[in-house]
Amino acid sequence: MTLNIGVIGTGAIGRDHIRRLSFALSGARVVAVNDINAEQARDVVTQLGIEAEVYASGQELIEAGNVQAVLVTSWGPSHEAFVLAAIAAGKPVFCEKPLAVTAEGCRRIVDAEIAAGRRLVQVGFMRPFDQGYRALKTVIDSGEIGAPLMLHCAHRNPHVSEAYGTGMAITDTLIHELDVLRWLIDDDYVSAQVVFPRATRHTHAQLRDPQIVLLETAKGVRIDVEVFVNCKYGYDIQCEVVGEEGIARLPEPSSVQLRSAARLSTGILMDWKDRFIDAYDVELQAFIKGVTDGQLTGPSAWNGYAAAVAGDACNLAQVSGRIEPIELPSRPAFYN
Amino acid sequence: MTLNIGVIGTGAIGRDHIRRLSFALSGARVVAVNDINAEQARDVVTQLGIEAEVYASGQELIEAGNVQAVLVTSWGPSHEAFVLAAIAAGKPVFCEKPLAVTAEGCRRIVDAEIAAGRRLVQVGFMRPFDQGYRALKTVIDSGEIGAPLMLHCAHRNPHVSEAYGTGMAITDTLIHELDVLRWLIDDDYVSAQVVFPRATRHTHAQLRDPQIVLLETAKGVRIDVEVFVNCKYGYDIQCEVVGEEGIARLPEPSSVQLRSAARLSTGILMDWKDRFIDAYDVELQAFIKGVTDGQLTGPSAWNGYAAAVAGDACNLAQVSGRIEPIELPSRPAFYN
Amino acid sequence: MTLNIGVIGTGAIGRDHIRRLSFALSGARVVAVNDINAEQARDVVTQLGIEAEVYASGQELIEAGNVQAVLVTSWGPSHEAFVLAAIAAGKPVFCEKPLAVTAEGCRRIVDAEIAAGRRLVQVGFMRPFDQGYRALKTVIDSGEIGAPLMLHCAHRNPHVSEAYGTGMAITDTLIHELDVLRWLIDDDYVSAQVVFPRATRHTHAQLRDPQIVLLETAKGVRIDVEVFVNCKYGYDIQCEVVGEEGIARLPEPSSVQLRSAARLSTGILMDWKDRFIDAYDVELQAFIKGVTDGQLTGPSAWNGYAAAVAGDACNLAQVSGRIEPIELPSRPAFYN
Amino acid sequence: MTLNIGVIGTGAIGRDHIRRLSFALSGARVVAVNDINAEQARDVVTQLGIEAEVYASGQELIEAGNVQAVLVTSWGPSHEAFVLAAIAAGKPVFCEKPLAVTAEGCRRIVDAEIAAGRRLVQVGFMRPFDQGYRALKTVIDSGEIGAPLMLHCAHRNPHVSEAYGTGMAITDTLIHELDVLRWLIDDDYVSAQVVFPRATRHTHAQLRDPQIVLLETAKGVRIDVEVFVNCKYGYDIQCEVVGEEGIARLPEPSSVQLRSAARLSTGILMDWKDRFIDAYDVELQAFIKGVTDGQLTGPSAWNGYAAAVAGDACNLAQVSGRIEPIELPSRPAFYN
Incomplete structure (x- = not known):
């Protein structure tokens, strides 16, 4: 069983995560990408040689039927809205730090997740991995x-x-x-x-x-x-x-x-970038496994808030x- | 594209490689297994929860239509014959050490591979990884x-x-x-x-x-x-x-x-087992990539012979x- | 030329300094000792087999004609008075820490030394050595x-x-x-x-x-x-x-x-006691050399005050x- | 009690040992020196400011009444003769390596020392110190x-x-x-x-x-x-x-x-020269103590022979x- 992932944000770190999911980790594939710069998103798909659809907006990507989980690696100030949207869609979401640019923003995500009734958010703090x-x-x-x-x-x-x-x-x-x-x-x-x-x-x-x-x-x-x-x-x-x-x-x-x-x-x-390079693999593999097992264990929205x-x-x-x-x-x- | 692998030998190391191919590495799946102890082979498939057919003999596994590459992790004295059979079938083969129990046996594999006209053998020396x-x-x-x-x-x-x-x-x-x-x-x-x-x-x-x-x-x-x-x-x-x-x-x-x-x-x-634990992942990922790219780069039959x-x-x-x-x-x- | 030293205080550290001056360092000998416990002072002389006179008081020792320099290793609260007496007698004095039990006491020593017109005091801070x-x-x-x-x-x-x-x-x-x-x-x-x-x-x-x-x-x-x-x-x-x-x-x-x-x-x-054991030798050898050369270079009264x-x-x-x-x-x- | 030492050979290492004996170690003084280059011997005495007589030959130095122990730091081929002479004179001798330039030479020293009936020789191997x-x-x-x-x-x-x-x-x-x-x-x-x-x-x-x-x-x-x-x-x-x-x-x-x-x-x-610098002090202090105690404990002539x-x-x-x-x-x- 392979997890279908959509990635919002195809800058340096987004691109690197796409490579990881496609060629280094087990159990997932990238089926959808989006970037505020659509051409860059298309280039990444072409250069890495993966089969992924390019979406016009992060929101559309989140709602896409074949996207089972979302990675948010876009510009920091956009994180909160995408994470909230993923929660609203009931889809697990891995969000690079910061979870939100204010503590209040993080708190809104915490509240939304609690309201959703199950853990859907993993924050991209890699050191615990x-x-x-x-x-x-x-x-x-x-x-x-x-x-x-x-x-x-x-x-x-x-x-x-x-x-x-x-x-x-x-x-x-x-x-x-x-x-x-x-x-x-x-x-x-x-x-x-x-x-x-x-x-x-x-x-x-x-x-x-x-x-x-x-x-x-x-x-x-x-x-x-x-x-x-x-x-x-x-x-x-x-x-x-x-x-x-x-x-x-x-x-x-x-x-x-x-x-x-x-x-x-x-x-x-x-x-x-070299210091915790292995930890990036481990955190994403843990996210894939967490989603697949139905139980996220990595850094939570609460950790992001704290x-x-x-x-x-x-x-x-x-x-x-x-x-x-x-x-x-x-x-x-x-x-x- | 996912590489279909058959594994001959489901003892400790065979089982561990099956786990790796199924849950840790990218680009391969185990579709066939064989062991001289058929029950053990069945148990491994069941316990790991993978979809792989259990073959009655290594030879049959090697010849199976959906097996694209072979892992030999059986008892040492059986290695030479399985590797030669894989070469004869034109299928890439990863063989745990020893490649053969005598230098002459290794030499026969070298000769067979040269005769086959392309590198088909990677020996399981993990330290270079x-x-x-x-x-x-x-x-x-x-x-x-x-x-x-x-x-x-x-x-x-x-x-x-x-x-x-x-x-x-x-x-x-x-x-x-x-x-x-x-x-x-x-x-x-x-x-x-x-x-x-x-x-x-x-x-x-x-x-x-x-x-x-x-x-x-x-x-x-x-x-x-x-x-x-x-x-x-x-x-x-x-x-x-x-x-x-x-x-x-x-x-x-x-x-x-x-x-x-x-x-x-x-x-x-x-x-x-803990000393080179990461190297086992790397050597097998290199084998998968080598087969997929059509160019094996890991330790060759010549290295095994030397x-x-x-x-x-x-x-x-x-x-x-x-x-x-x-x-x-x-x-x-x-x-x- | 051998420097004649008088030691006030023959407890553990005093005894150890007497051993050092007598058997490990160059250029000095202990010719006088004093302790509030006169019997202990006599025992140290006997046990170490040195030729030193036992004085009834630190003051007498300081004033003794053949004592050229003084070591103060007595109880902390007695340091100030002995150091001031040595300065008054114009004799170089090595004083274990504390130089005095209050900053004011240290300051009195500083003032006395300045009034004496030349450096006479080395404080027993061994780490710089x-x-x-x-x-x-x-x-x-x-x-x-x-x-x-x-x-x-x-x-x-x-x-x-x-x-x-x-x-x-x-x-x-x-x-x-x-x-x-x-x-x-x-x-x-x-x-x-x-x-x-x-x-x-x-x-x-x-x-x-x-x-x-x-x-x-x-x-x-x-x-x-x-x-x-x-x-x-x-x-x-x-x-x-x-x-x-x-x-x-x-x-x-x-x-x-x-x-x-x-x-x-x-x-x-x-x-x-083992951590800076060599430094004790070095600091005392420096004191001997400083007195002999007419120029103390180790930790000064000012350092003790600071x-x-x-x-x-x-x-x-x-x-x-x-x-x-x-x-x-x-x-x-x-x-x- | 201070041990009177004569030093044969005032080259680099001889000079350094004279400095050690005079200004760093306890219990000895250099009272006699000799070198094949008499002027160099005189210069060393002058430069270090010690009171030592310059002898015309090593043999005379060894026989001098106030010389209680001998240091041999001359040219290697001359060592054997000086050590044998010191043994003949019944005087303890510290000899820099080599004890002699042949095993046979070392053996002659061993035999002479045994004949003398007590240990008189310490070889300048400093590493055990x-x-x-x-x-x-x-x-x-x-x-x-x-x-x-x-x-x-x-x-x-x-x-x-x-x-x-x-x-x-x-x-x-x-x-x-x-x-x-x-x-x-x-x-x-x-x-x-x-x-x-x-x-x-x-x-x-x-x-x-x-x-x-x-x-x-x-x-x-x-x-x-x-x-x-x-x-x-x-x-x-x-x-x-x-x-x-x-x-x-x-x-x-x-x-x-x-x-x-x-x-x-x-x-x-x-x-x-920096690697075992402290060991030179320790070996010579051990020689002084050994002579004073009547029992040499450092590397023996037998060690030199072996x-x-x-x-x-x-x-x-x-x-x-x-x-x-x-x-x-x-x-x-x-x-x-």
């Missing part, structure tokens, strides 16, 4: 390091463009930690503080870089995340969990060890310089 | 460490059963190095020597363990491989390439780093205590 | 990682006694970071904040453990130091300096790498929960 | 990795001069492993084989580089040592001991870890291409 994070969670859940007390994290990029402003350090970058850390330690945030170290000379006028975000959770865990997006040396994701009995650290990506030129070294990736609420507080803390509360309503039973 | 070995080869081929001069390798198992004798250290264990090292440094072996260190107290009467195999290549590279199959502590594969400008080392498998109980540590795998010739010399050197020549005929142009 | 910290400073000073922007540090002990209260996390533990980090990045602190994560179940009623101390420097560098003194797994000192071009990390202590029992591991020390001022602010921040200013007067030219 | 090797030996002796079965070693130099020929790979380089490995696993060699890999393009006409030396011990342990003296990338000493229960590896020298320019790296030393016998066999094996026996007489009870 990464082998390294999963191994780290396995260690934590085993009790081997005891109860987590502190997390020391870093999210570093070699550089960003002039279009990337101070607030995007939260909405584009930290958002991944905001999702994956909740999942990792099974906890919720209660406050956020942001401090700004001396700025690197490699940043630009619109961006205070680096930043350190300090989070507190309901269980009292303290999290610090260094966000440093012009760090020059690599795309580097660090996560260290300090527990009562010991410390566990996210594995470094596998790399050939070199002895050369007076250094013993391994490589650090420079491109974020990350958005925390992100709003972080953005506020950037401006206020104060410790800002993070007030997430209690989780609906629907999401347990 | 392993991300770590591929990264190592990329470094070597880049010239970064200069011309390879020496390789220091180890192949260690925590323990083996009483059925594993001294000769199997070559045919079951070293055989993987014999294949992958030729590929890694693009070279051929010219001699082999085996030395026996003091035996571990954890071995048994029929097995001299550990052993060190010393190989020399046509280009003068010296290779030492420690084969130690009752090493207790883990399944551990090491490969260090010493070049004129530096040294490159096979990556350790990714693992969470722990600080606990006065140790800073990462895990070592205990089960060989490994067998080297293995024979190593087995002889175990007994003689001398440096034994490895005489591989020159590679037929067919395999360039 | 540690090979690892020195290597780290060399990297920073080389400009290889660019200007420091953030420091991520940890000071972890396996456990502490019931006598160790929340405030001692600053005065006994963090005090080493407060000294060494100023030296490492050549900067001064301007504010401190303390946050308290969920407490470990291994702490006791009088101790909030762990703590995270957040420091800001005059140049805008942000420092976080995790102080965790019941961490169970080891005595572990971490220091990572994030610069504009890259990151440098304090070396782990050297340790045999083991492959055993499914783990690849190195050891972590359990006893703080650490005490910062420590007071941290202690205040523990209680207030606020960001507290650290107001260090400008450095007297005398200490440049 | 290296912290890393000592930690490795502690692990082995603890039984943690079980009985040693194999050792995989490497001795690599960035480059050597044109004066360094194939045989010197044994007598100048491997000689350190020949000494330290016997000590490390408490065993004796019984055979040696040398194989020559493809030569590096960075070697010169008189030197086959690299070489691999294969040793077998009395207990059946197999040792391989890669000797590669134009390896370009660093001075790198590796030693891995494979035991019945696990594997222990010599620590890498401590180094700052860097994240920069897409690499995670630590430094590798380039200069051999290394020389093994070295001769390795040199023979370089030429013969065969497995050569190493026939060491049984150890005199005197050396137990």
Whole structure:
């Protein structure tokens, strides 16, 4: 049995997901595509050599009889409407982050999904599907390091463009930690503080870089995340969990060890696209399996909402310089 | 387009490949199975919930009209006949190691394939598909460490059963190095020597363990491989390439780093099945793609033959205590 | 030429310094000792087999004609008076931390030394003499990682006694970071904040453990130091300096790498006394050389004062929960 | 009590030892020096500012009334005569390697020392005093990795001069492993084989580089040592001991870890003088203590002889291409 998928948005990531579904994963095929740029959509179909119909609008694609599930990889501000439409059509939908550009938008999706009576939404947070994070969670859940007390994290990029402003350090970058850390330690945030170290000379006028975000959770865990997006040396994701009995650290990506030129070294990736490349396969395969089995298990609309609420507080803390509360309503039973 | 595959042999590895083809990889389905134990074959079909016909013999499966390609995962001594039959039927065949239990048997397959006029055989050596070995080869081929001069390798198992004798250290264990090292440094072996260190107290009467195999290549590279199959502590594969400008080392498998109980540590795998688990997916996906594209690129029958010739010399050197020549005929142009 | 040294305080650390001066270092001998427990002082002389006179009081020892330099390793609250007496006597003095139990006491020593017109005091902060910290400073000073922007540090002990209260996390533990980090990045602190994560179940009623101390420097560098003194797994000192071009990390202590029992591991020390054991030799040898050359170069009274001022602010921040200013007067030219 | 030492040979290493004895170690002073170049000897005394008499000959220095112990750091071929003279004078002598330039010469020293009735000779093999090797030996002796079965070693130099020929790979380089490995696993060699890999393009006409030396011990342990003296990338000493229960590896020298320019790296030393720099201090301090205590414990004349016998066999094996026996007489009870 093969799942028929429609893809809205055929930019870089959409195209890559279409390739995945068509040539790398099991159990699905892309039968419909749409893009605001119709010619680009047609080109993707031609270049990849797949048999998919090009739809004039996302709405039509969602309603198409042979489309059983939807992927939303269009421009961020369009996500909410497409996801709501898919829910209205009763079709499972995988939506790239952000689920919506505001916490309120995410909340509307949560409410719609609850009203629909079954889980239909998976958000494209890929880190919970990464082998390294999963191994780290396995260690934590085993009790081997005891109860987590502190997390020391870093999210570093070699550089960003002039279009990337101070607030995007939260909405584009930290958002991944905001999702994956909740999942990792099974906890919720209660406050956020942001401090700004001396700025690197490699940043630009619109961006205070680096930043350190300090989070507190309901269980009292303290999290610090260094966000440093012009760090020059690599795309580097660090996560260290300090527990009562010991410390566990996210594995470094596998790399050939070199002895050369007076250094013993391994490589650090420079491109974020390579860091979680396997996780994209795993998250989409999980979506296919979830739809086929009738039970989605990946990041839910609630997770998208929770990350958005925390992100709003972080953005506020950037401006206020104060410790800002993070007030997430209690989780609906629907999401347990 | 989906490739229809028939699988001969539904033991542990056969069953695992069927699962892979059905639920993890793209572009193929299992339509036929056979096992010397017909009931087991039926059980596998039922348990995995696939739609595949159970054939009374491997030969019938090979000849079945809807079978487009064959997987041979049966008992080793039966491989040669099934592979020859597939070649005779003009059908691509993926054969688990050994390609044949003698070098002569491998040679017959090579001759048959050449006579058939196109590559039809892929041997189930998975290490060239392993991300770590591929990264190592990329470094070597880049010239970064200069011309390879020496390789220091180890192949260690925590323990083996009483059925594993001294000769199997070559045919079951070293055989993987014999294949992958030729590929890694693009070279051929010219001699082999085996030395026996003091035996571990954890071995048994029929097995001299550990052993060190010393190989020399046509280009003068010296290779030492420690084969130690009752090493207790883990399944551990090491490969260090010493070049004129530096040294490159096979990556350790990714693992969470722990600080606990006065140790800073990462895990070592205990089960060989976990070590190259991703490579099995990649090698089979490559076979599917190779068949579909009309051009197999994985380990060829010639590679199977070359490994067998080297293995024979190593087995002889175990007994003689001398440096034994490895005489591989020159590679037929067919395999360039 | 051999320097004659008098040692006040023959407890564990005093005794160890006497052994060092007598049998491990070059250029000095212990000619006088004193302890509030005279019998213990006599025992140390006898047991180590040295020729040293036992004095009835520290003051007499300081004034003794053949004593050319003084080591103060007595009870903390007695340090200030002995150091001031040594300055008054015009004799160089090495004083174990704390220089004085209050910042005001340290300031009195600073003033006395300035009035004396030459450097006479070295404080027993040993980390600037540690090979690892020195290597780290060399990297920073080389400009290889660019200007420091953030420091991520940890000071972890396996456990502490019931006598160790929340405030001692600053005065006994963090005090080493407060000294060494100023030296490492050549900067001064301007504010401190303390946050308290969920407490470990291994702490006791009088101790909030762990703590995270957040420091800001005059140049805008942000420092976080995790102080965790019941961490169970080891005595572990971490220091990572994030610069504009890259990151440098304090070396782990050297340790045999083991492959055993499914783990690849190195050891972590359990006893703080082993961590900087070589640095004690180096700091005392530097004191001997400094006295002999007429120019002390190790941690000065000003450094002791600066650490005490910062420590007071941290202690205040523990209680207030606020960001507290650290107001260090400008450095007297005398200490440049 | 201060030991009066006379030093024969004031070249680079002699001068460095004089500095050590005078300014870094405890319990000794240099009272006499001699060099074949008298002016150089005088310069060293002047430059270091020590009070030592310059003797016209090594023999006179040895016989001088105030010289209690002798250091021989002169040209290799002169060692034997000076050591024999020191034994004849009943004075303890520390001799840099080689103890003598032939095994027979070493044997004459052994015989003379036995005839003298007490240990008077310490050979300047410093590796047994290296912290890393000592930690490795502690692990082995603890039984943690079980009985040693194999050792995989490497001795690599960035480059050597044109004066360094194939045989010197044994007598100048491997000689350190020949000494330290016997000590490390408490065993004796019984055979040696040398194989020559493809030569590096960075070697010169008189030197086959690299070489691999294969040793077998009395207990059946197999040792391989890669000797590669134009390896370009660093001075790198590796030693891995494979035991019945696990594997222990010599620590890498401590180094700052860097994240920069897409690499995670630590430094590798380039200069051999830095690799065991601390061990020189420790070996000489042990000599001083041994003489003072009346019991030398460092590498004995027997160790020097055993290394020389093994070295001769390795040199023979370089030429013969065969497995050569190493026939060491049984150890005199005197050396137990």
